[in-house]
Structures are given as structure tokens and as C-alpha cells.
Amino acid sequence: MTNNNNEIDLIELFVKVFFYIKKYIWIIIIFIFLGIGYSFITCQFIKKEYKSSMILSLNPKIEYNNAFSLNVGPSKPENEYDIINKLIGSFNSQISSKNFGSLSQKTNISESKLKKVIEISVDENDIEIKNISGVIFIRINLLVKDPLAIEGLSKNLEYYFNNNPYIQRKLKSDSVYLSSLISQIELKLSDLDKINARISDNNNDQELTLYSNESYITESVRLVSYKEKLKTEIKNLKKVEVVDEFYIPRAKESSFIMHSIISVCVSIVLSFFLIFIIFLNKKAKSYIKTSS
Numbered sequence: 001m002t003n004n005n006n007e008i009d010l011i012e013l014f015v016k017v018f019f020y021i022k023k024y025i026w027i028i029i030i031f032i033f034l035g036i037g038y039s040f041i042t043c044q045f046i047k048k049e050y051k052s053s054m055i056l057s058l059n060p061k062i063e064y065n066n067a068f069s070l071n072v073g074p075s076k077p078e079n080e081y082d083i084i085n086k087l088i089g090s091f092n093s094q095i096s097s098k099n100f101g102s103l104s105q106k107t108n109i110s111e112s113k114l115k116k117v118i119e120i121s122v123d124e125n126d127i128e129i130k131n132i133s134g135v136i137f138i139r140i141n142l143l144v145k146d147p148l149a150i151e152g153l154s155k156n157l158e159y160y161f162n163n164n165p166y167i168q169r170k171l172k173s174d175s176v177y178l179s180s181l182i183s184q185i186e187l188k189l190s191d192l193d194k195i196n197a198r199i200s201d202n203n204n205d206q207e208l209t210l211y212s213n214e215s216y217i218t219e220s221v222r223l224v225s226y227k228e229k230l231k232t233e234i235k236n237l238k239k240v241e242v243v244d245e246f247y248i249p250r251a252k253e254s255s256f257i258m259h260s261i262i263s264v265c266v267s268i269v270l271s272f273f274l275i276f277i278i279f280l281n282k283k284a285k286s287y288i289k290t291s292s
Contacts, residue, residue, distance in 0.1 A: 122138055150247075
């Protein structure tokens with residue numbers, strides 16, 4: 001008998017809840033439409049942002065060691081990390097002030113593409129220094145409004161950095177330095193040729209041991225090889241070089257349906273909570289009247 005009463009009470013409770021919800025169904029409908037509207041605004045009108053990154057090397061490796069007893073200048077040039085940071089700050093400043101014309105001339109990036117760039121920044125947590133070669137690897141982050149605007153930006157930024165007047169002066173200085181190394185090597189080769197000619201004339205085998213007990217031929221090959229390497233470095237001299245270009249993030253498909261489902265579920269929960277608050281409010285008023 002008790003079980004039957006419990007079943008009847010439970011059924012009556014569900015019936016009361018059903019009719020109460022039916023009475024305030026308009027609240028649920030309003031919340032559902034608000035949720036769908038919010039999803040539509042989120043998907044259609046809120047601007048999307050796409051993030052990418054690339055890796056740059058500062059002071060690409062140049063053999064500035066004092067090889068083959070050549071002693072000219074410093075062991076390696078100073079790095080350009082600070083000036084790169086300032087150039088990035090200048091880039092962002094011109095983007096925010098919408099100075100696209102001037103920035104387009106400096107970077108070779110079209111104005112239409114620059115309008116889709118939000119900012120670039122250095123990832124301070126991802127900086128690697130190769131102490132042996134003096135090369136610094138840094139990660140540059142990019143934020144854009146359109147993923148299609150990313151294509152080609154890596155080389156454009158490399159051009160922007162390397163064509164800065166300060167960087168250009170450093171490049172010229174390094175070129176002069178490398179040229180002086182080549183001149184030193186040519187003098188060494190000339191000395192070797194003279195010594196070899198004298199040895200051949202005098203037939204003196206004891207003088208064949210040169211430069212830390214290495215033969216004339218070995219030493220000449222090393223010097224010529226080093227000279228050609230320096231010539232290549234001069235030809236491809238850069239202060240900033242792209243190691244890994246910006247990747248193009250996959251364009252996100254419209255997720256209106258997913259957003260709508262989530263919004264509708266949240267809206268229903270909120271509407272039920274509001275109905276429950278209304279129910280408690282009425283019960284409280286009824287209790288106050290009964291008490292008085």
C-alpha cells in the first residue's frame with residue numbers, strides 16, 4: 001500500500017512539473033531563440049584570428065674563426081636580436097596605425113595583405129642560442145585575419161629585416177671582413193708557392209713540413225677550400241635567414257550547428273533554472289500568506 005502511495009505521489013509530482021513547465025514554456029522558447037541568435041552572431045560577425053609561426057636564424061653561420069693561423073678581427077660579429085625586436089615593434093605600430101603604404105614599401109607586402117595582419121611577435125620562451133657558431137634561433141609568431149594572407153610572408157619579413165639600414169651596414173662590415181680573410185689566405189697561398197719553388201730548386205726535403213707538420217699540398221688544399229667557402233659566404237651573406245617558414249593553418253569550417261546545439265542546451269538549463277526561481281518565489285509568497 002505504501003509503495004502504491006509513493007508511485008501515485010511520484011506521478012502527481014511529474015504531472016505538476018509538466019503543467020508548470022507548460023505554463024512557462026514561453027520562457028524556454030525565448031531562451032532557445034536567444035541561444036541560436038548568439039551562435040549566429042558568434043559564427044558570422046565575430047572576426048576569426050589565425051595563428052602561425054616561423055623560425056629565424058640571426059647571424060647565419062659564418063666561419064669567423066682564426067683558422068690556418070689567420071688572425072684578423074673579432075671571432076664573430078655581434079647578434080642582431082635587439083634590432084629585430086625593435087623592427088617588429090615598428091611593424092606592429094604601423095599595422096595598428098594603418099600606415100600600410102609605407103610598410104608595404106619596406107616589406108614588399110601588398111597593402112591588401114597587410115590589412116589582414118594583426119601582429120607579429122617574438123616568442124620569448126622559444127629562443128635557442130648556438131654558442132659554438134654564434135647563431136641565435138628565434139620563433140616569430142604571426143596573427144592574421146585570413147589564413148590565405150600567410151603565404152609568402154616569411155620571405156617578405158626576411159627581406160624587411162635584412163634591408164634595414166642598420167642591418168645593411170653590418171652586412172657591409174661583414175663583407176669587408178670576409179674579403180680581408182680572403183686576402184690573407186691569398187697571401188698565405190703565395191708564400192706557400194714561393195716556399196715550394198725554393199724547395200724544388202734546392203731539393204731540401206726537410207723544409208716540406210709546414211704549418212704544424214702538414215705538407216705543402218694538404219695546406220694548400222685546406223686554404224683554397226676555405227677561400228672558396230668564404231667567397232660563397234660573401235655571395236649569400238645575410239644577417240637574418242628563414243629556417244622554417246610560416247605554416248598555413250587549415251581554414252576552419254563553419255561550426256554554426258555545433259554552436260547552436262551547445263547554446264540550445266545551455267539555454268534550456270538556464271530557462272529551467274529561471275522557472276525554478278519563479279516556482280520558489282511563488283511558494284515563498286504562498287507560505288508568507290499562510291503564516292500571516
